[in-house]
Amino acid sequence: MRSVIxxxxxxxxxxxxxxxxxxxxGHTVYASMRKTRGRNAPHVEQVRRYAAERYxxxxxxxxxxxxxxxxxxxxxxxxxxxxRLDVVVHNAGHMVFGPAEAFTPEQLAGLYDVNVLxxxxxxRAALPQLRKQQRGxxxxxxxxxxxxxxxxxxxxxxxxxxxxxxxxxxxxxxLTRWGVxxxxxxPGAFTGGTNHFAHAGAxxxxxxxxxxxxxxxxxxxxxxxxxxxxxxxxxxxxxxxxDAIVRVVDAPFGKRPFRVHIDPSQDGAEVVNAVSxxxxxxxxxxxxxxxxxxxxAPGSGRHAxxxxxS
Amino acid sequence: MRSVIxxxxxxxxxxxxxxxxxxxxGHTVYASMRKTRGRNAPHVEQVRRYAAERYxxxxxxxxxxxxxxxxxxxxxxxxxxxxRLDVVVHNAGHMVFGPAEAFTPEQLAGLYDVNVLxxxxxxRAALPQLRKQQRGxxxxxxxxxxxxxxxxxxxxxxxxxxxxxxxxxxxxxxLTRWGVxxxxxxPGAFTGGTNHFAHAGAxxxxxxxxxxxxxxxxxxxxxxxxxxxxxxxxxxxxxxxxDAIVRVVDAPFGKRPFRVHIDPSQDGAEVVNAVSxxxxxxxxxxxxxxxxxxxxAPGSGRHAxxxxxS
Numbered sequence: 001m002r003s004v005i006x007x008x009x010x011x012x013x014x015x016x017x018x019x020x021x022x023x024x025x026g027h028t029v030y031a032s033m034r035k036t037r038g039r040n041a042p043h044v045e046q047v048r049r050y051a052a053e054r055y056x057x058x059x060x061x062x063x064x065x066x067x068x069x070x071x072x073x074x075x076x077x078x079x080x081x082x083x084r085l086d087v088v089v090h091n092a093g094h095m096v097f098g099p100a101e102a103f104t105p106e107q108l109a110g111l112y113d114v115n116v117l118x119x120x121x122x123x124r125a126a127l128p129q130l131r132k133q134q135r136g137x138x139x140x141x142x143x144x145x146x147x148x149x150x151x152x153x154x155x156x157x158x159x160x161x162x163x164x165x166x167x168x169x170x171x172x173x174x175l176t177r178w179g180v181x182x183x184x185x186x187p188g189a190f191t192g193g194t195n196h197f198a199h200a201g202a203x204x205x206x207x208x209x210x211x212x213x214x215x216x217x218x219x220x221x222x223x224x225x226x227x228x229x230x231x232x233x234x235x236x237x238x239x240x241x242x243d244a245i246v247r248v249v250d251a252p253f254g255k256r257p258f259r260v261h262i263d264p265s266q267d268g269a270e271v272v273n274a275v276s277x278x279x280x281x282x283x284x285x286x287x288x289x290x291x292x293x294x295x296x297a298p299g300s301g302r303h304a305x306x307x308x309x310s
Numbered sequence: 311m312r313s314v315i316x317x318x319x320x321x322x323x324x325x326x327x328x329x330x331x332x333x334x335x336g337h338t339v340y341a342s343m344r345k346t347r348g349r350n351a352p353h354v355e356q357v358r359r360y361a362a363e364r365y366x367x368x369x370x371x372x373x374x375x376x377x378x379x380x381x382x383x384x385x386x387x388x389x390x391x392x393x394r395l396d397v398v399v400h401n402a403g404h405m406v407f408g409p410a411e412a413f414t415p416e417q418l419a420g421l422y423d424v425n426v427l428x429x430x431x432x433x434r435a436a437l438p439q440l441r442k443q444q445r446g447x448x449x450x451x452x453x454x455x456x457x458x459x460x461x462x463x464x465x466x467x468x469x470x471x472x473x474x475x476x477x478x479x480x481x482x483x484x485l486t487r488w489g490v491x492x493x494x495x496x497p498g499a500f501t502g503g504t505n506h507f508a509h510a511g512a513x514x515x516x517x518x519x520x521x522x523x524x525x526x527x528x529x530x531x532x533x534x535x536x537x538x539x540x541x542x543x544x545x546x547x548x549x550x551x552x553d554a555i556v557r558v559v560d561a562p563f564g565k566r567p568f569r570v571h572i573d574p575s576q577d578g579a580e581v582v583n584a585v586s587x588x589x590x591x592x593x594x595x596x597x598x599x600x601x602x603x604x605x606x607a608p609g610s611g612r613h614a615x616x617x618x619x620s
Contacts, residue, residue, distance in 0.1 A: 068415065100481050101437050105378065105427040112422050116469065117415040124518075127411050131521075146476070147586055149593025152602065155480030159426065162476035163469035166456070170465030171410050177526035208434075211441075216487035216606070220599075227597025268589025275585050276457055279578025283459020287537025289530075292462065296526070 003137075003249060004082045006030040006075065008065055008122060009092030011043040014141060014187065014241050018089060020050060021242035022249060023058035027087075030078055032063035034070070065092045065118030068125070075125035087249055088126050089139040090119045090168075093161075095200040097221070099212040100155035102203030108156045111201075115160035116167065123171070127180070134179035134298040137256065139245055140168040144188040144261065147276065148269030151224045152217075157200075169280065172258070173292040181295040183248045183256045186273065188263025190238045191228050228265075236264035254295055313447075313559060314392045316340040316385065318375055318432060319402030321353040324451060324497065324551050328399060330360060331552035332559060333368035337397075340388055342373035344380070375402045375428030378435070385435035397559055398436050399449040400429045400478075403471075405510040407531070409522040410465035412513030418466045421511075425470035426477065433481070437490070444489035444608040447566065449555055450478040454498040454571065457586065458579030461534045467510075479590065482568070483602040491605040493558045493566045496583065498573025500548045501538050538575075546574035564605055 005022055009015040010031035019031035031047050033040045044060045051058040063074035079085050094114045096103065119140070130136030143161035150158050165184065172182035191197055203209045212220070244260045251257075258277060261270040284290050315332055319325040320341035329341035341357050343350045354370045361368040373384035389395050404424045406413065429450070440446030453471035460468050475494065482492035501507055513519045522530070554570045561567075568587060571580040594600050 099484050100430075100477065101433060101484070103430070105423075105430045105434075108427055108430055109419065109422065112419070112426075112473070113415075116422075117418055120410075120413070120415045120418055123411060124415075124515075128518075131525075146472070149590045149596075150476070150480060151593065151597060151599065152480055152483045155477050155484070158480055159473035159477040162456070163422070163473035166460070166472035167410065167465050167469040170460060170462055170468055173462045174409050174411070174465070174522070174527070205434075212484070215441075217484065223597070223599060227599065230597065231593075267593055268586070272582060272586040272589060276578070276582040279582060280459045283461065283541075283577055286459075287461060287533070287540065289461065289533060289537065 002027055003086035004028045004078065004084055005087040005089065005249065006032055006061070006063075006078055006085065006126070007089035007091050008032050008063065008118065011040045014238065015091040016043070017239055017242040018091065018245045019047070019058060021239070021246045023051065023056040024054065025246045025250060027249065028057040028082065030059050030061045032061045032074055034062065034064035036060055036062040065121060066113055068121050071121040071125040075122070075129070079129050084133060085126055085129050085136070087137045087139060088122060089141065089245065090122065091141045092118045093141070095154070095157045095197065096202070097153055097200040098203040098209050099153060099217065102205045102209035102212065103156050104204045107201070107204055108159070111156050111160050112163065115157070116164045119164060119167065127175070130180045131178040135253065136180040137249065138171065138175070138180065138182045139248060140164065140182070140184045141241070142168060142184050142186050144186050144263045144267050144269035146269070147272035148188070148263070148267035151227055153221060153224050173284065173289070176292050176295045179296050179298050181253060181256055182258065184259045185241065185244060185248070186259055186261045186263065186269055187241050188261070188265045188267055188269065189228050189232055190236060190264070191232050231265035231267070233264050254297065312337055313396035314338045314388065314394055315397040315399065315559065316342055316371070316373075316388055316395065316436070317399035317401050318342050318373065318428060321350045324548065325401040326353070327549055327552040328401065328555050329357070329368060331549070331556045333361065333366035334364065335556045335560060337559065338367040338392065340369050340371045342371045342384055344372065344374035346370055346372040375431060376423055378431050381431040381435040385432070385439070389439050394443060395436055395439050395446070397447045397449065398432060399451065399555065400432065401451040402428045403451070405464070405467045405507065406512070407463055407510040408513040408519050409463060409527065412515045412519035412522065413466050414514045417511070417514055418469070421466050421470050422473065425467070426474045429474060429477065437485070440490045441488040445563065446490040447559065448478075448481065448485070448490065448492045449558060450474065450492070450494045451551070452478060452494050452496050454496050454573045454577050454579035456579070457582035458498070458573070458577035461537055463531060463534050483594065483599070486602050486605045489606050489608050491563060491566055492568065494569045495551065495554060495558070496569055496571045496573065496579055497551050498571070498575045498577055498579065499538050499542055500546060500574070501542050541575035541577070543574050564607065
């Protein structure tokens with residue numbers, strides 16, 4: 001079945017790869033990004049050309065995840081064009097690298113905005129439609145760092161991704177009775193193939209960062225980069241993430257995996273999440289809310305009473 | 311040994327109990343809070359009276375965790391009065407309750423500020439001194455929700471606490487070589503004995519919240535509250551958290567536990583953190599950074615070169 005899909009942060013990296021892979025699989029895919037008429041105009045042109053050459057339904061759309069009006073406008077345009085929206089892929093994100101102490105609170109706030117508040121804005125734009133349809137899928141591109149091994153110097157980013165993962169877990173349970181399903185994609189470190197590491201932000205407080213570099217943490221930045229490189233197998237392929245998302249979207253409703261790990265470095269997230277998702281399910285059953293674990297089929301039970309007003 | 315300690319959010323709840331317990335144990339304790347001349351003036355008076363009646367060194371101090379200048383001024387006053395600062399207890403926090411979709415992005419940002427950016431501001435104020443001393447202790451009051459079972463309707467709070475826990479884990483590794491130790495306190499749900507639940511914030515988007523209440527999630531808020539109440543044993547005592555922090559502070563340097571769980575509801579966090587802390591230690595050793603797991607003794611190794619400039 002052809003789905004109408006929007007993916008955030010689709011100008012490059014996992015986002016661009018996933019948008020193409022989903023279009024190749026026969027879906028109508030909106031590769032959303034900001035600055036479609038500015039900095040990202042070349043990416044818009046790449047999208048157009050890819051769609052034309054491959055005869056697939058891949059489109060770009062202006063969507064700035066830092067702006068609620070921009071999120072609202074993009075989602076409304078997709079809904080009015082297609083009459084529906086089936087899948088939202090929360091992919092937009094940004095990384096920073098350096099000693100935690102050297103980042104200003106404002107930098108941490110900005111990182112939370114792009115990695116977490118972004119998903120909240122898109123959810124608030126899209127969920128009324130998904131709830132009205134009594135059918136839909138949220139795909140969250142989380143990070144193995146939220147559960148697995150974490151090297152130093154990525155603290156503000158790991159904090160934001162842990163928050164995103166926690167939010168995804170709770171949203172999942174608050175959406176099953178509306179017929180909206182959730183899959184959390186958990187990529188490990190991919191040091192090549194995306195701009196995630198190359199474009200990582202640096203601390204604003206360079207004085208504080210220099211104290212670490214001149215003190216007992218001299219050389220650590222290089223050790224962390226080399227450590228990452230040593231953990232990621234040379235043949236690891238970022239397209240594995242896009243392929244996993246295609247499999248999730250193409251799986252039947254109600255049968256999609258709650259989590260999919262794609263972690264060539266094997267940092268332990270898969271082990272930890274197996275335990276944490278288990279104790280979380282156990283807690284829901286213990287307080288009589290076990291039904292929240294499974295998305296409800298449309299028209300079943302109390303669903304019929306539940307058309308949202310917006 | 312008498313330590314000089316500052317604790318945030320000490321007007322009530324865990325914070326007030328912990329400040330008193332640490333003072334009773336013989337330490338110089340600054341119970342920090344905002345609005346010491348306004349709303350919290352009665353708490354300031356309680357602190358004064360407690361100190362006078364018990365002959366302990368408990369003091370209140372103005373510290374608004376949402377303001378860097380306020381954090382800087384409080385920490386500077388403590389350092390200039392005492393010549394040092396030994397322990398920082400990150401306790402300030404706030405909870406919200408309701409469907410995640412009904413919270414505005416601005417509410418999520420505010421919650422991140424009070425639960426996470428608060429710790430960043432206090433760290434940036436205090437860590438130069440702790441690093442200069444080559445000795446110190448950070449105590450983070452995290453939450454079992456960051457790893458264990460999580461009911462619905464607390465998403466934005468759980469997201470913020472998961473971020474705080476992740477930040478604490480990374481900071482720990484970036485501070486050991488400076489001689490600064492970390493202990494993460496993991497309280498489970500305590501439904502009585504603090505104002506945490508009673509004072510929880512509500513969603514600003516009441517229209518969206520009403521859709522959940524009128525739809526398939528009708529009655530869920532009460533079910534979650536009752537579920538929590540059923541999980542927390544009637545004899546669970548919030549002072550267990552304060553007692554645990556006293557034991558951590560009084561333990562010898564280098565021997566303090568990385569985590570302490572105080573979770574009468576047994577939501578599974580202790581099981582999950584045992585695994586996650588293990589795979590995290592494993593990753594550091596794998597990339598040759600195993601030394602970051604243990605705080606360095608003052609004056610050892612490269613420490614002597616490492617006096618920070620500020």
